[in-house]
Structures are given as C-alpha cells and as structure tokens.
Amino acid sequence: MSDPKNRAYIPRIADAELDRALRRSGAVLIEGPRAVGKTETASQAAHSEVHVDQDDRVAGLASIDPLLILEGATPRLIDEWQLVPSLWNAVRRSVDDRQDVGQYILTGSTAPGADASRHTGAGRIARLRMHTMTLAEAGASTSDVSLGEVLGGEPPRASDPGMSFKGLTDRLVIGGWPAFQKLATGDVSLNLADYLETIAMVDLRTVDGIDRDPARVSRLLKSLARSVATEVTLTTLAKDEMTLSRDTVRDYVAALERVFVIENQPAWSAHLRSSATLRKEPKRHFADPSLAAAALQAMPEALQKDPAFTGQLFESLVIHELRAYGAPLRASVSHARDSAGREIDAIVTLPDGTWSGFEVKLGTAAGIIDGAAAGLLAFAEQVEQQPSSLTVITSAGPSYRRGDGVNVVAIASLGL
Known part of the structure; x- marks a missing residue:
C-alpha cells in the first residue's frame, strides 16, 4: 500500500488481492501456513484489530455475545479466528446485517472444518490463499x-x-x-x-x-x-x-x-x-x-x-x-x-x-x-x-x- 503502517513491511502479492477482495465482499478470509505473513498483510489494510490467540478474554466474551468482539473501525482484523469457531457465524450474520463491503478480515492457519452447523460464507466471505514469499518478493528475482x-x-x-x-x-x-x-x-x-x-x-x-x-x-x-x-x-x-x-x-x-x-x-x-x-x-x-x-x-x-x-x-x-x-x-x-x-x-x-x-x-x-x-x-x-x-x-x-x-x-x- 502507498502508506503502510509498518515501514519495515515487505510488499506482498497478496496486498492488491486483499484490496480487491475488500471492495467486493463483506469479509475476507486470508488462509495459509503459519509464519507466512498473513497477520502483517492484513494489518496494512485493517483499521482495528483483535488477536484471538493473544487475548484471553475473547473466548469468554464470544460465548456471551460474539458481536461485541466484532465492534471496531472497519475493516476489522480478527486474527486466528479459528480458535473461537463461533466467530465465523458471527461475522457472517454481521455482514448480512450491515449489507456493506470491506467489514472484516479473518486470518487463520487452519482451514475451516466441514462442520454442518457452520455456514460456508458463500457470497459473504471471500477467500484469499497466501503463499510464502516468492523469489521476487524476497528480492531474489529480477521479475523481468x-x-x-x-x-x-x-x-x-x-x-x-x-x-x-x-x-x-x-x-x-x-x-x-x-x-x-x-x-x-x-x-x-x-x-x-x-x-x-x-x-x-x-x-x-x-x-x-x-x-x-x-x-x-x-x-x-x-x-x-x-x-x-x-x-x-x-x-x-x-x-x-x-x-x-x-x-x-x-x-x-x-x-x-x-x-x-x-x-x-x-x-x-x-x-x-x-x-x-x-x-x-x-x-x-x-x-x-x-x-x-x-x-x-x-x-x-x-x-x-x-x-x-x-x-x-x-x-x-x-x-x-x-x-x-x-x-x-x-x-x-x-x-x-x-x-x-x-x-x-x-x-x-x-x-x-x-x-x-x-x-x-x-x-x-x-x-x-x-x-x-x-x-x-x-x-x-x-x-x-x-x-x-x-x-x-x-x-x-x-x-x-x-x-x-x-x-x-x-x-x-x-x-x-
């Protein structure tokens, strides 16, 4: 992005993909292996964040009122959402209620399971698969x-x-x-x-x-x-x-x-x-x-x-x-x-x-x-x-x- 929050951030191919996805969908799910850079990339576009793996209060609050976790400036990053699976349906319902694009960015190192009680998110949540850095992103390719x-x-x-x-x-x-x-x-x-x-x-x-x-x-x-x-x-x-x-x-x-x-x-x-x-x-x-x-x-x-x-x-x-x-x-x-x-x-x-x-x-x-x-x-x-x-x-x-x-x-x- 033109004015990244983190000046040490290495631009990624996923940056432009994320921007496009936020313009067309209510939420975007960034998937990929651990340590691939999902959180850093999402943070460049997010205006507020909650890190489920770092905040012990999230699981308890989600069992009472998961919509409270979603409150914040949008796009709101929900990092490692899969640790509290109920957040998936909460995001889906919120997107339905707000009827607007670019509301949430979810990141996770585990693909959503085939739990029949979980809606697929089709039409509401765009998916973006993030890879480890290419040679070009790492500065090892000329990209000629x-x-x-x-x-x-x-x-x-x-x-x-x-x-x-x-x-x-x-x-x-x-x-x-x-x-x-x-x-x-x-x-x-x-x-x-x-x-x-x-x-x-x-x-x-x-x-x-x-x-x-x-x-x-x-x-x-x-x-x-x-x-x-x-x-x-x-x-x-x-x-x-x-x-x-x-x-x-x-x-x-x-x-x-x-x-x-x-x-x-x-x-x-x-x-x-x-x-x-x-x-x-x-x-x-x-x-x-x-x-x-x-x-x-x-x-x-x-x-x-x-x-x-x-x-x-x-x-x-x-x-x-x-x-x-x-x-x-x-x-x-x-x-x-x-x-x-x-x-x-x-x-x-x-x-x-x-x-x-x-x-x-x-x-x-x-x-x-x-x-x-x-x-x-x-x-x-x-x-x-x-x-x-x-x-x-x-x-x-x-x-x-x-x-x-x-x-x-x-x-x-x-x-x-």
Missing part, C-alpha cells in the same frame, strides 16, 4: 519476465539473472518465510525443524480434535519430503512410514492439508486426440520446498551433491512460484501424465479455459532444453485445445523464445 504475459502468448526476453547453483540451493533451504530472510542458512534450517516439530506435536492434535501420534507424523513428513514433487501414492507412503495403514495415511495427509503444510498439485483433465488416458494421481508438495529440505535436514552443501533430490525441490519451487504469480489471475496449476508416458510438469489454466504448459529443468545444457521442448510439443500435439504457450523453466540463463515456439525462462527472471 511476466508470468501473465507468458500465459498471454508474449515472448520472454531477459538476460541471465545471475543466480548461481549455490545461490539456488541456499534459496531452497531458506525458503520464503518473511521472518527468516536475514538469518543464516543453518539457523533457518533449525527454525524450520522446530516448525515441523510443532506441527507434529501440537497442530495436528488440535486441528480437529483427533489425537495423532507425533512420531508417526514426523516419519510421514520425512516420507513426503523424500517424494516431494512426485505422484507418490498413499499406499507407498504407508509402506515408507511402515506403521500406518493406507487409510490412516489419508487421514494424516488430509490434516496436514488443513493446516496448509502440504498442498497437492492435482492432475489435469482434458480431451486428448489420442487413445491415451490421463492419470489422476496428484503430485505432493509442501507449502514451501524449504520444509521438505528441513524434514530431511538437507543443507545447501548436501543439495549441491545430490542433483536428483535438488531437482525435485527445484520443481516444487517452480510450482510454488507459478501458484503465487498466477493467483491474481485466478489461475490453477495442475500436472499431466498420460498412459503412454508423456507428461508435463505444470499446466497453468486461466478461468477462460486457456492453458499453458511448463517443463522444469534444473540443468541448462542445450540437450536438456531441447529434450524438454520436444516433450512439450509432443504432449501439446495430442490435446484438442492448443496451448497459449509452452515454456521450459530453468535454474539459470537467459530467457527467450526458441525457433520452435517454445519459451525458455530462468526462474530468477520470473515475476507477476
């Missing part, structure tokens, strides 16, 4: 290449942004956590290990009242980390963890999704010209690839010696960036693999149905890029609706359009 323009068919053009392989592995370990950007890499890794321990010991026990074994949660997190950016099945995860059944793994994964620690990349659905069929298994990602690195205690030096796992983390980083930059466009990010083995790492689809395909390659050698471009073209040829663009995302190098029409874009050149 606009994702929106690439999706619109414009050719990219940018020089090498200068991110080294060591710099990339540092970013994969540090991630996009606002509070950790100025810390040493080792300290960030320890903080994220503590973060995951809190998830295992506290958050998954409180998300829905079901008692889950912290040791098993931790082992499952490690299994998910080893399989990050792959189509690992629940059965395989159960075998890897060794003590949980497939159905219990499904429950644990669903709980991790509710606290925004992991986020599936769904399989794409489209009409193919060939007799091949698209597979339906999602790819597994953490909210930030740094969590996968932390779960396995992988430091930059180890990643530099393990290009296979680093490639998985890099693909997860690219998916993170595509989701965040695509959010203002209301884009969805999926993946595709058919029964003949053809695949695309990411498919970004706009609300009008137009789509663009992306292949992710850690290496930058000409042969690697040639192979990725050929794979994109071969997959696109069998889809009835042709893509707006096809792009190979690399870890370094210039951004340009090849003679065959396929773009090449370095991740540290990508932006809104």
Whole structure:
C-alpha cells in the first residue's frame, strides 16, 4: 500500500488481492501456513484489530455475545479466528446485517472444518490463499519476465539473472518465510525443524480434535519430503512410514492439508486426440520446498551433491512460484501424465479455459532444453485445445523464445 503502517513491511502479492477482495465482499478470509505473513498483510489494510490467540478474554466474551468482539473501525482484523469457531457465524450474520463491503478480515492457519452447523460464507466471505514469499518478493528475482504475459502468448526476453547453483540451493533451504530472510542458512534450517516439530506435536492434535501420534507424523513428513514433487501414492507412503495403514495415511495427509503444510498439485483433465488416458494421481508438495529440505535436514552443501533430490525441490519451487504469480489471475496449476508416458510438469489454466504448459529443468545444457521442448510439443500435439504457450523453466540463463515456439525462462527472471 502507498502508506503502510509498518515501514519495515515487505510488499506482498497478496496486498492488491486483499484490496480487491475488500471492495467486493463483506469479509475476507486470508488462509495459509503459519509464519507466512498473513497477520502483517492484513494489518496494512485493517483499521482495528483483535488477536484471538493473544487475548484471553475473547473466548469468554464470544460465548456471551460474539458481536461485541466484532465492534471496531472497519475493516476489522480478527486474527486466528479459528480458535473461537463461533466467530465465523458471527461475522457472517454481521455482514448480512450491515449489507456493506470491506467489514472484516479473518486470518487463520487452519482451514475451516466441514462442520454442518457452520455456514460456508458463500457470497459473504471471500477467500484469499497466501503463499510464502516468492523469489521476487524476497528480492531474489529480477521479475523481468511476466508470468501473465507468458500465459498471454508474449515472448520472454531477459538476460541471465545471475543466480548461481549455490545461490539456488541456499534459496531452497531458506525458503520464503518473511521472518527468516536475514538469518543464516543453518539457523533457518533449525527454525524450520522446530516448525515441523510443532506441527507434529501440537497442530495436528488440535486441528480437529483427533489425537495423532507425533512420531508417526514426523516419519510421514520425512516420507513426503523424500517424494516431494512426485505422484507418490498413499499406499507407498504407508509402506515408507511402515506403521500406518493406507487409510490412516489419508487421514494424516488430509490434516496436514488443513493446516496448509502440504498442498497437492492435482492432475489435469482434458480431451486428448489420442487413445491415451490421463492419470489422476496428484503430485505432493509442501507449502514451501524449504520444509521438505528441513524434514530431511538437507543443507545447501548436501543439495549441491545430490542433483536428483535438488531437482525435485527445484520443481516444487517452480510450482510454488507459478501458484503465487498466477493467483491474481485466478489461475490453477495442475500436472499431466498420460498412459503412454508423456507428461508435463505444470499446466497453468486461466478461468477462460486457456492453458499453458511448463517443463522444469534444473540443468541448462542445450540437450536438456531441447529434450524438454520436444516433450512439450509432443504432449501439446495430442490435446484438442492448443496451448497459449509452452515454456521450459530453468535454474539459470537467459530467457527467450526458441525457433520452435517454445519459451525458455530462468526462474530468477520470473515475476507477476
């Protein structure tokens, strides 16, 4: 915003999204993982605040008259509202009574449950998903290449942004956590290990009242980390963890999704010209690839010696960036693999149905890029609706359009 309350505040992609949502809805729910910056972003737009996790009086007052908690200058921020679930219906009723937009901002690190007594808030409460910081928000991308323009068919053009392989592995370990950007890499890794321990010991026990074994949660997190950016099945995860059944793994994964620690990349659905069929298994990602690195205690030096796992983390980083930059466009990010083995790492689809395909390659050698471009073209040829663009995302190098029409874009050149 032009005159932020907190001069140390780092502008976020979500700022403009929040402003738009407040202009069209009575309330806005900002969801996302802990420590992603939801409260700070909401505070820039709020004119009054109540922090449910810090004010012991809120729960008692809510049981008597929850509307008293909502009194204050609008937009009014209700931080960590899910600790007093009755506030959801109170906000919904208040929006109905006031018949005005921009009344409340709710923030939470747990997705609203499927409690039948709670109204969905449809038509009253807009939802905004907040991600960890992108490379651009963290100052690690030049933003010379606009994702929106690439999706619109414009050719990219940018020089090498200068991110080294060591710099990339540092970013994969540090991630996009606002509070950790100025810390040493080792300290960030320890903080994220503590973060995951809190998830295992506290958050998954409180998300829905079901008692889950912290040791098993931790082992499952490690299994998910080893399989990050792959189509690992629940059965395989159960075998890897060794003590949980497939159905219990499904429950644990669903709980991790509710606290925004992991986020599936769904399989794409489209009409193919060939007799091949698209597979339906999602790819597994953490909210930030740094969590996968932390779960396995992988430091930059180890990643530099393990290009296979680093490639998985890099693909997860690219998916993170595509989701965040695509959010203002209301884009969805999926993946595709058919029964003949053809695949695309990411498919970004706009609300009008137009789509663009992306292949992710850690290496930058000409042969690697040639192979990725050929794979994109071969997959696109069998889809009835042709893509707006096809792009190979690399870890370094210039951004340009090849003679065959396929773009090449370095991740540290990508932006809104």
